[in-house]
Amino acid sequence: MIYIHFIINPISGSGKHNLSQSYLLKHFPSDKYLIEADYTNSKKHAIELTEKAIKQKPDYIIACGGDGTINEVASCMVGTDIVLGILPVGSGNGLASNLNIPRKIKRAIDIIKNGKTDCIDVGKINEHYFFSNTGVGIDALIIQKYENSGNRKLSSYIKAALSASFQYEAAPASISFDGKEINVNPFMLFISNSNEMGYKMSLTPKASLSDGLLDMVVIPELSFLEKMLLGTYVLGRSIEKFKKAEHYAVKNVKIKIPEKIFINTQIDGEIHAIKTNKINVSILPKSLKVLV
The missing domain is CATH 2.60.200.40 (Tumour Suppressor Smad4)
Structure with a gap:
């Protein structure tokens, strides 16, 4: 069983992506995946949600948003064994584009299901x-x-x-x-x-x-x-x-x-x-x- 925890920014980009736990459950069969989802309601909220998710020891944490949301989620995961995934539903989506993660949600979900991982560098500016x-x-x-x-x-x-x-x-x-x-x-x-x-x-x-x-x-x-x-x-x-x-x-x-x-x-x-x-x-x- 693969445990995937989604952190969703409901207003990323145009706010019309309609990502929800019920939508995700349709794409991740329950016999293979355990799916949980949390929704941000303000800036920095993704940090709090990610810190709580890490304590539950998921296999993947998926940041659903733009580069700002991804930053908040990923900042909590640096140096851990938990794998970051991205559903790019923001405006710019620079990091997702560099990782060749498509903006079409179904195709981005396929990348999550394929489970191919890599390690990337992280920049640090002061703290x-x-x-x-x-x-x-x-x-x-x-x-x-x-x-x-x-x-x-x-x-x-x-x-x-x-x-x-x-x-x-x-x-x-x-x-x-x-x-x-x-x-x-x-x-x-x-x-x-x-x-x-x-x-x-x-x-x-x-x-x-x-x-x-x-x-x-x-x-x-x-x-x-x-x-x-x-x-x-x-x-x-x-x-x-x-x-x-x-x-x-x-x-x-x-x-x-x-x-x-x-x-x-x-x-x-x-x-x-x-x-x-x-x-x-x-x-x-x-x-x-x-x-x-």
């Missing part, structure tokens, strides 16, 4: 885990505006990006890694574990979930025309053409922004206020088991 990406700079402001829009669509993300590009003011930062130190006013400081950031867009197309490295992109302050050019390249999935984007493969990064007291970051597409002006980013190789 927070990330599985897809994290960012300090304009992308944190973009996510803040995107969340405030109340509309999880690509068009809303683009509007948020345009608005943020006019408003964002870079602050001097010191970035240390591999014995090097870079001093820059970063328009964007983006660190990724996966090759997609959602909506099929990517700043790090060469990133791998299992190479023991993070891909870091540093972009200095830009003129208005350069900002528009960058946006065109990101939407066109051709960031490698943007010459001002510096790419680095890193294991550990230390970031300090002396002019700040707190630093706003985005972590897997959710805004976080980190209550310090110093950030440590690192990689935990192959520390999360996933269904693929």
Whole structure:
């Protein structure tokens, strides 16, 4: 008997996925599977539900939502023997796409039933885990505006990006890694574990979930025309053409922004206020088991 515990965000994406325990029971025969499901009702609730589920020792815990929900569930599972599964019903679904998990629920369920597992790397920014990406700079402001829009669509993300590009003011930062130190006013400081950031867009197309490295992109302050050019390249999935984007493969990064007291970051597409002006980013190789 395979025990599968589902953590469902009922409002992920458009909120029209209609995932329920009764629906799941139709796809998992009771003679082979024990199915339980919990539903989130607020941000961070998935953490509480996952911690309770872990105590029941399921074989798999399935995160049903977008990258934010997946982050909350997976953060509780790092270093455990329980396997993470994903039903991607969010908006961006960057991590699921990198893992080749389809958005069609029935096909994603087939992946769960097949039971093929792998281990992936996990990123860590101070005390927070990330599985897809994290960012300090304009992308944190973009996510803040995107969340405030109340509309999880690509068009809303683009509007948020345009608005943020006019408003964002870079602050001097010191970035240390591999014995090097870079001093820059970063328009964007983006660190990724996966090759997609959602909506099929990517700043790090060469990133791998299992190479023991993070891909870091540093972009200095830009003129208005350069900002528009960058946006065109990101939407066109051709960031490698943007010459001002510096790419680095890193294991550990230390970031300090002396002019700040707190630093706003985005972590897997959710805004976080980190209550310090110093950030440590690192990689935990192959520390999360996933269904693929």
